[in-house]
Amino acid sequence: GAVVSQHPSWVICKSGTSVKIECRSLDFQATTMFWYRQFPKQSLMLMATSNEGSKATYEQGVEKDKFLINHASLTLSTLTVTSAHPEDSSFYICSASLPRTNEQFFGPGTRLTVL
Amino acid sequence: AQSVTQLDSQVPVFEEAPVELRCNYSSSVSVYLFWYVQYPNQGLQLLLKYLSGSTLVESINGFEAEFNKSQTSFHLRKPSVHISDTAEYFCAVSGSGGYNKLIFGAGTRLAVHP
Numbered sequence: 001g002a003v004v005s006q007h008p009s010w011v012i013c014k015s016g017t018s019v020k021i022e023c024r025s026l027d028f029q030a031t032t033m034f035w036y037r038q039f040p041k042q043s044l045m046l047m048a049t050s051n052e053g054s055k056a057t058y059e060q061g062v063e064k065d066k067f068l069i070n071h072a073s074l075t076l077s078t079l080t081v082t083s084a085h086p087e088d089s090s091f092y093i094c095s096a097s098l099p100r101t102n103e104q105f106f107g108p109g110t111r112l113t114v115l
Numbered sequence: 116a117q118s119v120t121q122l123d124s125q126v127p128v129f130e131e132a133p134v135e136l137r138c139n140y141s142s143s144v145s146v147y148l149f150w151y152v153q154y155p156n157q158g159l160q161l162l163l164k165y166l167s168g169s170t171l172v173e174s175i176n177g178f179e180a181e182f183n184k185s186q187t188s189f190h191l192r193k194p195s196v197h198i199s200d201t202a203e204y205f206c207a208v209s210g211s212g213g214y215n216k217l218i219f220g221a222g223t224r225l226a227v228h229p
Contacts, residue, residue: 004158034216034217046217049216095159103149103161106151106158106159106161108158109156109157109158
């Protein structure tokens with residue numbers, strides 16, 4: 001149980017375009033989802049916390065208008081990288097937490113390459 | 116606020132040898148502790164966790180970790196490693212209250228050699 005999926009698993013786009021990444025909890029309802037960014041050979045950096053039906057809470061230094069997060073249902077959160085640039089290239093990972101616990105279940109990640 | 120320090124960025128070891136990956140944390144409140152494993156180009160998989168109760172926790176594939184409150188440590192150990200254990204290992208901490216933001220350590224690359 002507690003499976004989280006991400007789509008797409010990898011994407012290549014041109015500079016200036018927008019890219020949407022989906023994160024789904026497949027077998028449970030997640031009131032809270034998290035979005036992380038990971039650079040090569042580095043740890044995960046929390047970008048934002050997403051609660052169903054409310055605005056996301058962004059970490060310091062993360063641009064809200066650049067990384068749009070929508071958590072429209074208890075099983076789906078989306079991250080849209082707007083006007084992507086090469087420096088946005090990274091591995092983006094989402095996670096979802098079970099209600100009333102602190103355990104997070106991670107998706108397989110999305111590799112974004114901006115040309 | 117919490118923080119996590121993983122003291123070793125890389126740990127090389129021969130197959131069937133024991134290994135210890137070190138993790139220390141700091142927190143002003145009670146914590147939950149986690150170890151995650153990441154294989155290349157994949158997401159994170161939960162290896163084991165400490166929420167409460169017994170301070171020694173075990174995973175199904177032979178890893179164990181012990182919560183030591185006095186030393187603020189949660190070191191990961193395995194008595195005999197396999198080639199397939201080669202991966203990146205992340206220690207993480209969260210407050211035990213209602214808000215479950217995870218703070219990750221920098222990671223330790225475990226490289227098992229034949």
